[in-house]
Amino acid sequence: MLLLEPIKVGKITLKNRIMFPPMTTGYEERDGSIGQQSFNFYKRLAQGGVSYIVLGDVAPVNTVSPTPKLFHDGQIEAFAKLANALHSYDCKLGIQIFHPEYDVDALAEMFKKGDMQAARAKLHHDMLHYIDEVTEEQLSAILEKIGACVKRAYQAGVDVVEVHGDRLVGALCSPILNHREDQYGGSFENRTRFALMVVKTIKANAPDICIDYKLPIITENPLRGKGGLKIDEAISLAKILEEAGVDMIHVGQANHTGNMNDTIPAMGTQPYCFMSKYTKQIKEAVHIPVSSVGRILTPENGEAMIENGVCDIIGLGRSLLTDPDYVRKLEKGEAHRIRHCMMCNKGCTDAIQNRKFLSCVLNAENGYEYERVITSATTKKKVVIVGGGPAGMEAARVARLKGHDVVLFEKETTLGGQLNIASVPPRKSEMTRGIHYLTNEMKELNVDLRLGKEASPNCIMEENPDHVIIAVGAYNIVPPIDGSKQPHVLDAWKVLNHEQLPSGEVVVIGGGLVGAETAELLAEMGCHVTIVEMLDEIAKEESSTVRPTMFETFGKHHVTLLTQTKVTQINPTHIKAQKADEEITIPCDYVVLAVGAKSQTFDITPLIEKGIDVHFIGDCHEKASDINHAIEEGYLIANSL
Ligand SMILES: Cc1cc2nc3c(=O)[nH]c(=O)nc-3n(C[C@H](O)[C@H](O)[C@H](O)COP(=O)(O)OP(=O)(O)OC[C@H]3O[C@@H](n4cnc5c(N)ncnc54)[C@H](O)[C@@H]3O)c2cc1C
Ligand SMILES: Cc1cc2nc3c(=O)[nH]c(=O)nc-3n(C[C@H](O)[C@H](O)[C@H](O)COP(=O)(O)O)c2cc1C
Ligand code: SF4
Missing domain, CATH: 3.50.50.60 (FAD/NAD(P)-binding domain)
Incomplete structure (x- = not known):
């Protein structure tokens, strides 16, 4: 399989063609240092088999943005610890060097003085005008900070520096956003000047480090992403970057529209592998490895992209949040057991926008790596689960992995619960991936399924369970409005x-x-x-x-x-x-x-009278909620048995 073959990138070799693209996680400490949560997240990804991980938005300065930072020597040790951990899995560590589009120093001063109103006003102003207003001296100072950061990264054993060709760099490159009239504005040469200066600075400060360049493309619709280059100019820049000594190009959709859906399209809002057409044109123009990112879901997608000359490496972003073992499963010939992302954007993108940390609604361990681990049960128990929606199936999956015997009752003849209807509206058919994964795991793990069987306390007791998990979901409310019982x-x-x-x-x-x-x-x-x-x-x-x-x-x-x-x-x-x-x-x-929906009730009195341990999970527990709640409760309760 091409995806699993090694590839040389500059002086390093990636053991396979699957990378984790840059992703802001919100896991870092307040000062941007790599703390335990961040360390565990990346280590877990490496353990799952991916060959190259890029830490998103690593700032060389102390910004107000909640991103990783490497702006003083005291932060080197934590990066070194992370690099060592990743190397123990033969996984390479990259940092995506970025500078936000605002005057970091001026804002820091305002925050220090506690003048939040002025700081917020300046931040808002800068996000619209910084690219045009940043002085040449300020740009030179940013380059110096980038240089110092890269030196620290090299000292820490970081393998790759990825230039964030979006954000400040991309906005300067952009024919739409850049209105400058000095040496950084106007012609293609001027707009891309700073990008090349960043590359030069990296080379000057860490001559041996591998350089990856995230090349953001403004696709046909100019409203979708403005902070990059249109394809013809992107091809020209790619060739210049290769000449300048860049070792690899990472092709993505340009940013800066105010809607994260452009770079991180939710289900049904962009075709699968939507950057393929553009990536292929870049690949055809250069001789260095090229990666592509954006809604690449299945191994077949990735394999076809490499086979057909679209790219050499694929980036799996959200997919690896949903299943960090994606690559291991491929290696073991278990592609059919990959838990595929639904592209709902709820746990990951929404969380980051709301300044919470990254999590995946289908993966209860995401964000809690090595803290939440499915442990083997000390004593094998009999667990009866009522309800085959996401909560019940996740509980069954975890209970089986722990080694318990599991019987699952589902009153319908199919599994999935509300997900079966949640996946009907426009765009939402991609939610069926959530059902397919859990349903298949029921078979793989030999869960004793009783489909088409409405469970009652009596039939549960006939199973002699040690533990009972009730996951009967919710129902759609009929409001007390005059006339609500008519046939129409x-x-x-x-x-x-x-x-x-x-x-x-x-x-x-x-x-x-x-x-x-x-x-x-x-x-x-x-x-x-x-x-x-x-x-x-x-x-x-x-x-x-x-x-x-x-x-x-x-x-x-x-x-x-x-x-x-x-x-x-x-x-x-x-x-x-x-x-x-x-x-x-x-x-x-x-x-x-x-x-709205209301929790379904289930009479557990006879079970309690018999002294059986009973738990409610998911929508029937306290209030009807969402998939995240269902999966998390299913996972946690089952893992506690
Ligand atoms: C139209 C729609 C769209 C939605 N969209 C989203 C979304 O985009 N994102 C999101 O996070 N959430 C969404 N939700 C909510 C989400 O689907 C639910 O929160 C989730 O399915 C709850 O999971 P559950 O396992 O607790 O319950 P359910 O999915 O309701 O499953 C309960 C299961 O128990 C079975 N059952 C009930 N009683 C018995 C019994 N006595 N014996 C045996 N079986 C029984 C039922 O048949 C059902 O299969 C949506 C819901 C709907 C209706
Ligand atoms: C929560 C989140 C944060 C992201 N942060 C960054 C970032 O810091 N830098 C960047 O270049 N791209 C970032 N991205 C974009 C990803 O690198 C990737 O291009 C995008 O998720 C599309 O790939 P996917 O469909 O495989 O998820 C982020 C994506 C997500 C979901
Ligand atoms: S929260 Fe949704 S989009 Fe994000 S990784 Fe999980 S399944 Fe994918």
Whole structure:
């Protein structure tokens, strides 16, 4: 398999063609040093078999951004410890050198004085204008700091420095963002001057270190990513970089649009392997290895890209958060057991945007590497699980890996629970990857499945369990609105399941995630849809990377969005609603209820009376929530048995 073959990059050899691309994690200490959480995360990735890991956004200065930093000698030791750990798995360590697009020193001074308002105002101003306003002296000072940082990295045993060709460097290169009239603006030569100075600085300070260059491409739609180069100029720069001694080029989508979905596209918002077309053109122009990144999911995708001359190395970002053992599984011929990313952006991208740390909704260990580990049980127990949604299946998987006997009851004839309908709305079919992984693990791990069997306390007791895990999920609420029991009033879950079939004028009551997604589906099916929401926002819980796409669909299909509007009555031909002081009437053929979900109950009294240990997990535990909650609770409870 080409993906598993070694490749020479400059003076180093990567043991295979799979790299972890730069990713801000939020795991570092407050001063940007590599602490335990960060160390464990990268070590775990290396243990999983990846050949090259790039630490994203490593700053050579003390910035306010929550990224790793290497701006003083005291930080060298932690980088050295990390490099050693990675080397013990024959994995190379790269740092992505970056400088943010703001005046770090001036901002630090404001923060020191506690003048937060002025600092925030300056930060906002700088993000729009810094590229045009940064002085040549400031750029020279940044180069000096980059040089010192690279020296420290080399001392620490870091193998590769990746130039962050996006951010400050990319913005300077950009024909869209750069309006300067000095030697750093205007012509291609001027715009790329700083990029080449960065490369020169690296070479001057660490002549032996391998240099990777993240080359961000502005793809056809100029609104998607502005901080890079259009493909023709990117090809020219790639050739110049090769001549300048760069050892490898990492091709990605350009950034700087204010929406992280551009560089980190959520499910269904970009084709798979969407940078292939551009990467191939770069590869054809140079002789050094080229990597590609962006929605590369399956090993077949990666293999085909290498085979077809698109690139030499693939970057798996979110995929390795979901399954750090991706490469090990490939090596063992167990590709079918890879837990594939759903590209939901909820645990990773949203977390970073909200200044939390990176986590994956499908991988409860992500962010807790070596702290959460599935341990073998000291005594083999009998565990009965009720419910085959994500919570129940994750609990079954972990309990089996611990060595317990597991019986799982699922009242439907298929596994997956709500994920089966969650994957129906537009773009969301990619959620089925979550179901496929867990379902397959049930078979691989010989979980005793009782499909089509609704469990009762009696049938549970017949199994003589030591532990019982209840994971019966939730149900869609019928609100106490006058008229909600009529035949034209439908249940959003059944609509998504295609059990109930609305048409014509449809009012969706509830503009949360389920209501909004159901409305999108119905609009695409040709219904004329109105969403009525009591609160002030539609799809509030949706990832900010997805909302713009969702609202584009609403616009395209003329979906009417009514917020701060409360439905008071449902009639056969219309609904009545209150919007501020006004009563409004909306005609409809069908009404779809999507006002939220409630935890399913399960009577455990007979089990407790028998002294059986019982736990509730997932949506039936306290409140209906999400996949992250379901997986995390399934993992933690099962691992505690
Ligand atoms: C339309 C929709 C879209 C969603 N989109 C997202 C999203 O994008 N991201 C996100 O994080 N979350 C999403 N969710 C929520 C997410 O799917 C749930 O939070 C998650 O599935 C809960 O998992 P669970 O295992 O606790 O429950 P469930 O998935 O509800 O599974 C419970 C299972 O128990 C079975 N069961 C019930 N009673 C019994 C019994 N007595 N015996 C045997 N079996 C029984 C049920 O048949 C079901 O299969 C969405 C939900 C819906 C409805
Ligand atoms: C949470 C998160 C943080 C990221 N941080 C960086 C970063 O610091 N530098 C960078 O160049 N790219 C960053 N990226 C982009 C990734 O390197 C990668 O290009 C992107 O995730 C697409 O690859 P994927 O589809 O395999 O996830 C980040 C991506 C994610 C999900
Ligand atoms: S949270 Fe979603 S997008 Fe992020 S790594 Fe996990 S499955 Fe993938």
